[in-house]
Amino acid sequence: MKKEGASAKTKFFKPQTRKSFITYAMVIVAFVVMQILSSGGYISSMLTGLLVPLCVYSILAVSLNLTVGILGELSLGQAGFMCVGAYTSAIFSIVTSETIENVWIRFPLAILIGGIIAAVFGILIGIPVLRLKGDYLAIVTLAFGEIIKNVFAALYLGYDSKGVHVSLKSLSNLNLEPDGKLILNGPQGISGTPNDSTFIIGAVMLLITLIIAYNFVYSRTGRAVMAIRDNVIAAESVGLNITKYKLVTFALTAFLAGCAGALYSHNFYTLQASKFDYNLSILILVFVVLGGIGSIRGSVIAAIVLVLLPEMLRSINSYRMLIYSIVLIVMMIITSNEKTKTFISANTAKFKALFKREKVKEAE
Numbered sequence: 503m504k505k506e507g508a509s510a511k512t513k514f515f516k517p518q519t520r521k522s523f524i525t526y527a528m529v530i531v532a533f534v535v536m537q538i539l540s541s542g543g544y545i546s547s548m549l550t551g552l553l554v555p556l557c558v559y560s561i562l563a564v565s566l567n568l569t570v571g572i573l574g575e576l577s578l579g580q581a582g583f584m585c586v587g588a589y590t591s592a593i594f595s596i597v598t599s600e601t602i603e604n605v606w607i608r609f610p611l612a613i614l615i616g617g618i619i620a621a622v623f624g625i626l627i628g629i630p631v632l633r634l635k636g637d638y639l640a641i642v643t644l645a646f647g648e649i650i651k652n653v654f655a656a657l658y659l660g661y662d663s664k665g666v667h668v669s670l671k672s673l674s675n676l677n678l679e680p681d682g683k684l685i686l687n688g689p690q691g692i693s694g695t696p697n698d699s700t701f702i703i704g705a706v707m708l709l710i711t712l713i714i715a716y717n718f719v720y721s722r723t724g725r726a727v728m729a730i731r732d733n734v735i736a737a738e739s740v741g742l743n744i745t746k747y748k749l750v751t752f753a754l755t756a757f758l759a760g761c762a763g764a765l766y767s768h769n770f771y772t773l774q775a776s777k778f779d780y781n782l783s784i785l786i787l788v789f790v791v792l793g794g795i796g797s798i799r800g801s802v803i804a805a806i807v808l809v810l811l812p813e814m815l816r817s818i819n820s821y822r823m824l825i826y827s828i829v830l831i832v833m834m835i836i837t838s839n840e841k842t843k844t845f846i847s848a849n850t851a852k853f854k855a856l857f858k859r860e861k862v863k864e865a866e
Contacts, residue, residue, distance in 0.1 A: 522716040525799045526709060533705040540701075548813060554769045557704030558762045559809050561711045563789035563801035565758035570787070571796030572719055573751045574731030576640040578783045579627070580759050582647030583620045585778035587760025588767035589654050591616030592695045593685055595768065597661075599696060609698040613707070613764040620760025621753045623650075628752040632745065647783055655775040659686035691774035692767075699769040707765055708802070711758055715798050718754065727751050792833040804833065 536553065539545045562580055569577045591612040602608040631642050658669040662682030669675040678684065686692060718724045727747050730737045738744055767773045789808060793800030807829075815825055 579643030587763030624756025
């Protein structure tokens, strides 16, 4: 009877379920530890200021891994989708700050709007772009990110009693009334965004992102996407709609990037489009590659380590980038080398077996 009960438990907790629960537990434990340290005053102001960006970069890495790791397509437009979500959510919060005074209503709405608008852009871009493959797809998505950044950098937006005024030339062309309100000021970006982002909201958003990502990967749609990644011809021969599944994945990636952008924009009083350049897209791709392509948990760990490391090494500024480069190389070897992976998994299995034996001896 005991053996039957044990086997039933094993069947109930599937490997993918255990994997996702371990990731959730790691995030929750890290959040609780940081909250305890923060409330006790044991962490510096520098680290406190990085808590929300850590959540933002983790969400971006997880979302990009859906396209790069699960779909198998190289996309470099993540900064563009983040820029769309950041700007649209910031505009919504500024415009509705007087009408929707409750932060717990306004901020979730701003996050949703930022994510939805970014997803719409993802679908519009994905329809023509996903017909491309490899380097061509990467180049076009990179171009999209640069175009979006430059459009927002050149955009002037304001409103008064006559309505909304938009210009792509200069501030004087807006023709705002003296009592009108300027929202977008071209290269100077947005100022006056409510500082609604907190570490609690960031951690909750990261957990929601992980739940969405894991459920997507292990769903019927996720299995279809992975089948397309492995062999497009075989997937098409069994009746899978290639365009549909690619668009769903691309739109989900854009939605989560837009939500991360909303969290990012509400963490600062001012926001400039120049922050969302191609370097940001490449940095997010580095998180995905070093964390392990297709590994959701690895993306979170890599994002946290690689964002924290340069700040932790500021005291040894002369050797900071040297140590950072060495860590990147070591992580690349560990996550990409098959022999290293085999060695780690074999020793992990031995450790688990030893731990089980000790439990059996204690029970006897």
